[in-house]
Amino acid sequence: MSLIEIKSLFKTYESGEEKVCALVDVGLRIRRGEFISVMGPSGSGKSTLLTILGGLNHPTAGEVVVDDISIYQLPLERLADFRREYLGFIFQSFQLIPYLTVIENVMLPLSITERSNREQARMAGEILERTGLKGKERRLPDQLSGGEQERVAIARALVNAPPILLADEPTGNLDTRTGKEIMELFKSLNAEGQTIIMVTHNPENAVFSSRTISLRDGRVDGN
């Protein structure tokens, strides 16, 4: 059984008179434990697909079913709860909260749960160790290198053990060597069973994934 099922998804943006079809009749099935690369030139609709998968962007037509939940039929506040329970986001250019320390950034998804501070710190500590940031918990984001910031972003996305990890150009702001390290981390996470969906335009990253989906003009190009 697939973890994610996308059925005939359409997304049309309207800007004034102009209509842009970002996604046209996209259908996908993603199984638990897959590591998917979504590739395509800019404007191919890959970012739109990721935001729709991320429960942030209502599709014009079609359905997204995750774990038997048709997510866009949920009320908005429930959709927020869904994101918290099912998804870990790794944004392009890290998107850390500048006034929170490393460990506070990682605890962010836990701050709206009932977990005690001690429990939160334990969970954050564990994932920071896993991502190689032990000893840097009290630093602020601007005191870290790009690679370290990326690792904080990964730790934040994984801290509540979400079934799905969504990543948008995770190596976009990193040098080649650091980018490769991050990809190795992704690969080892996937080896432990983490489902990962990664948007990238770098074919070198796609090598690490178990399947590549190519988008062209809003359509899935081969499978």
Place this chain on the structure above:
Amino acid sequence: MKLKDISINNLRRRKGKVFFLILGLTIGITTVISLVSISRLMNEDIANKLDEFGANILILPRSDDLSLSYGGMSIGGVSLDARTLSDSDVPKIREIEVLENINSVSPKFVGVVEIEGKKIPLMGVQFQEEGRLKKWWKIHGALPKNKDEALLGNEVAVRLFKSANDHLTINGRKVRISGILEETGSQDDFLIYADLSFVQEALNKPKAVSLIEVSAYCNTCPIEEIVDQISKKLPHAKVTAIKQTLQTKMEALDHFKKFSIGISVIVLLIGALIVFTNMMASVNERKREIGIFRAIGFRKSHIMRIIFLEALIVGLIAGVTGYLLGLGISHFIGPMVLGMKSVRWVIDPSLAIGAIFLSTLIGVLSSVYPALHASKMDPTEALRAL
């Protein structure tokens, strides 16, 4: 980590802007507290200066045909009226509910005596009460202490060629003159003052009282209320308020209070506006951050709670500092304005709580729209880079 930690950390990061935010609200609260405290001081000041105003309530026997003029000397008739007041009426006045507002009660008995062939009005008073009531009295000599002593008005002394320590004979009773009043320009100059019970005996009217002068002050109620209460205790008496002096002071205070309210409202509105624009700017600045929160799974209500918590913290800080500053300002400026030498520190918990509550209320209310605005931000728009 809880939501409050996010709010607190954000406030700490934006120290400069938060400082002005708090300052804006603090100025508002400081103004309100200063004005409230100063008008309270004015109120107190009036109460303290009450002695200088003399009596403000006059109690006379209820009589249809009696036209009594205290100043105009046609008092003689009073003692002839059948329905006089009596000694027993005096303690009743002290029984009214607003007891603490009664400053002094001074019963008097007036009659006319013939001394050395001259008709002179004689007034029996309780010198202790009278002295408290007429702070402006200046005496050559001293206030009478014993029953056989008397005090002479300036004019009387001149007419009788008497000075302090001389003796007088009143209806066959010999009295010593303990002092002569300096000229007051009022009816006091034409009277002989003696002890009340002495006069009652000398005129053969034991326990009779012609009139009672009361000096009273009511902080929260108009003087009419005290008059009403005394009237109920003394149904056979006519109680009237002598308003002029106090009324003028009270009116001035009333004007000041209205002016204070006007200023306070304006300053608080400006404070609210500062909070509003600052919060709005902060929310727009944090568009991306709010997008991250939303993507991570924060509900709209979580976003609103973060904003409201910030407003609450700002309001609390502004409330406390505003109260303390206001207290300081009224303490140092109040006496200057009122011409008082110094005032004691008055820490009123209800005023402090009121200031903090008001400040927090303004902070939170001014943040309602910014918080709603923040919660409605589209996370995808906020995360354009995604």
